[in-house]
Amino acid sequence: MSPESNKRPNRERRAPKKATAAYLERAALFYLERYAASADSLRRVLMRKVHRSTEAHGSDPAEGAAAVEALIARFLNAGLLDDGLYARGQAVSLGRRGNSERAIRLKLRQRGVAEPDIAQALTARREESDDPELAAALAYARRRRLGPYRTDPTARTEARMKDLAALARRGFTPALCKRVIDTDDLEELWDETRGGV
Numbered sequence: 001m002s003p004e005s006n007k008r009p010n011r012e013r014r015a016p017k018k019a020t021a022a023y024l025e026r027a028a029l030f031y032l033e034r035y036a037a038s039a040d041s042l043r044r045v046l047m048r049k050v051h052r053s054t055e056a057h058g059s060d061p062a063e064g065a066a067a068v069e070a071l072i073a074r075f076l077n078a079g080l081l082d083d084g085l086y087a088r089g090q091a092v093s094l095g096r097r098g099n100s101e102r103a104i105r106l107k108l109r110q111r112g113v114a115e116p117d118i119a120q121a122l123t124a125r126r127e128e129s130d131d132p133e134l135a136a137a138l139a140y141a142r143r144r145r146l147g148p149y150r151t152d153p154t155a156r157t158e159a160r161m162k163d164l165a166a167l168a169r170r171g172f173t174p175a176l177c178k179r180v181i182d183t184d185d186l187e188e189l190w191d192e193t194r195g196g197v
Helices: 021-034 039-057 061-078 083-096 101-110 115-128 132-144 153-158 160-169 174-182 186-193
Strands: none
Touching: 021 039, 021 061, 039 061, 083 101, 083 115, 083 132, 101 115, 101 132, 115 132, 132 160, 132 174, 132 186, 153 160, 160 174
16 A cells, blocks of 8 residues: 555535624534633634634624624623633642643733732632642642652752753742752652641
């Protein structure tokens, strides 16, 4: 079998559907069923559909933008979109995956979440753990096998600066990076995040 016969035949791309109000609503509901979204991120998804529709069908982009804004307002009023709730969920989730408060704040801003909602989300995150920054740094070190999570003690010594840099790039302070990478007692550090329990 030749390499050419393994290739899929070139298929024509289907033209995008016309961005009517009904189509945009179906697309928004489908998106929200699959993904957590802020109002701004849903707006961006829908506006991409409007722009594709404008290029393919010559529809009015202003009319599409107005339909998107009306839909977003309706979803906010109905509670289908809630930036505060979205921000709280993302802050906790991102923290558990090893993101610092600085990184979480940046990611939420990029997703169009307003500063008051970000502040409330970070406050909720602080209530989840006695030291959420330490917990996040430890989670990241464990996930990436940095510092005390390296299995070879020789490799740990040789990779110390590299491991410190990896944590620092995640937005953790230099003191916290050193504390995590140089620790010999992981249990004690994890206990601090749980209030010594």
